[in-house]
Amino acid sequence: MTLTFKRKCLEEDCKGIVDILYEEKYGRVQKYLSQFLELDLEKMYEVGKDEGYKIIYPILKKEYESSEVVIAEKLYEIKRYWRKEEEDILEILNSVFDYTIKDEKDIIAEFSINAVCPRYLEKWSFDVNYRKSIEEIILACIHEIIHFIWFEKWSEVFPDSNKNEYNAPNTPWLLSEIVIDAILKETRLEKYCVDDKPAYSYFYDIMIEDKNMMEYFRELFVSNNIQDFMIKGYKYVLKNREMIC
Numbered sequence: 028m029t030l031t032f033k034r035k036c037l038e039e040d041c042k043g044i045v046d047i048l049y050e051e052k053y054g055r056v057q058k059y060l061s062q063f064l065e066l067d068l069e070k071m072y073e074v075g076k077d078e079g080y081k082i083i084y085p086i087l088k089k090e091y092e093s094s095e096v097v098i099a100e101k102l103y104e105i106k107r108y109w110r111k112e113e114e115d116i117l118e119i120l121n122s123v124f125d126y127t128i129k130d131e132k133d134i135i136a137e138f139s140i141n142a143v144c145p146r147y148l149e150k151w152s153f154d155v156n157y158r159k160s161i162e163e164i165i166l167a168c169i170h171e172i173i174h175f176i177w178f179e180k181w182s183e184v185f186p187d188s189n190k191n192e193y194n195a196p197n198t199p200w201l202l203s204e205i206v207i208d209a210i211l212k213e214t215r216l217e218k219y220c221v222d223d224k225p226a227y228s229y230f231y232d233i234m235i236e237d238k239n240m241m242e243y244f245r246e247l248f249v250s251n252n253i254q255d256f257m258i259k260g261y262k263y264v265l266k267n268r269e270m271i272c
């Protein structure tokens with residue numbers, strides 16, 4: 028497997044942001060993204076998606092141009108850092124998942140203006156918020172690679188699973204976001220985890236039957252192999268679904 032870093036083109040970045048904003052009205056991510064870009068969400072929804080693109084494009088263009096040098100420098104740095112750590116990271120991931128991604132598989136990390144960093148499972152690519160530090164970007168990359176391998180393994184464990192459910196807001200997707208914490212904190216990947224709460228922050232406040240959900244998952248992870256962890260974790264999320272959203 029190789030991880031290729033590059034800069035996302037302005038038009039694609041703009042399209043990605045517009046897609047997120049109009050995907051679900053006034054959702055958690057949409058509110059955050061509109062505040063970040065100082066957009067009037069009411070107005071955006073009033074004018075519709077095509078006009079919304081035209082409003083966002085000049086805002087992004089300005090930042091796209093002003094960030095050119097910073098992004099070029101970061102791309103250079105991250106490529107160097109990744110080359111140094113790649114073998115170690117992949118070796119840990121292979122042992123966690125008991126799964127090796129094929130050598131010819133190429134994952135693309137695109138440096139983006141978007142602050143919420145979507146991933147595209149079918150294209151094996153994801154966006155990286157260029158404002159992050161090198162250490163934070165490495166963590167973001169490991170996080171996304173975990174998702175890719177997780178779903179490869181998932182389709183082995185659940186061969187009849189529907190790939191459409193691997194994206195939000197479906198239960199397999201929700202579980203894949205929860206387990207990020209245990210996989211990063213309870214393995215040797217911990218040394219790359221510069222964030223105390225590497226999964227969505229609201230997960231850490233969820234209590235189910237007097238037990239903190241993230242503690243439950245960390246314990247489940249260390250006491251099961253990856254297959255059983257998937258099966259038991261999935262059952263748990265299905266059972267408690269309404270308490271997790």
Ligand SMILES: [Zn+2]
Pocket residue numbers: 170174203204207
């Ligand atoms: Zn994630």
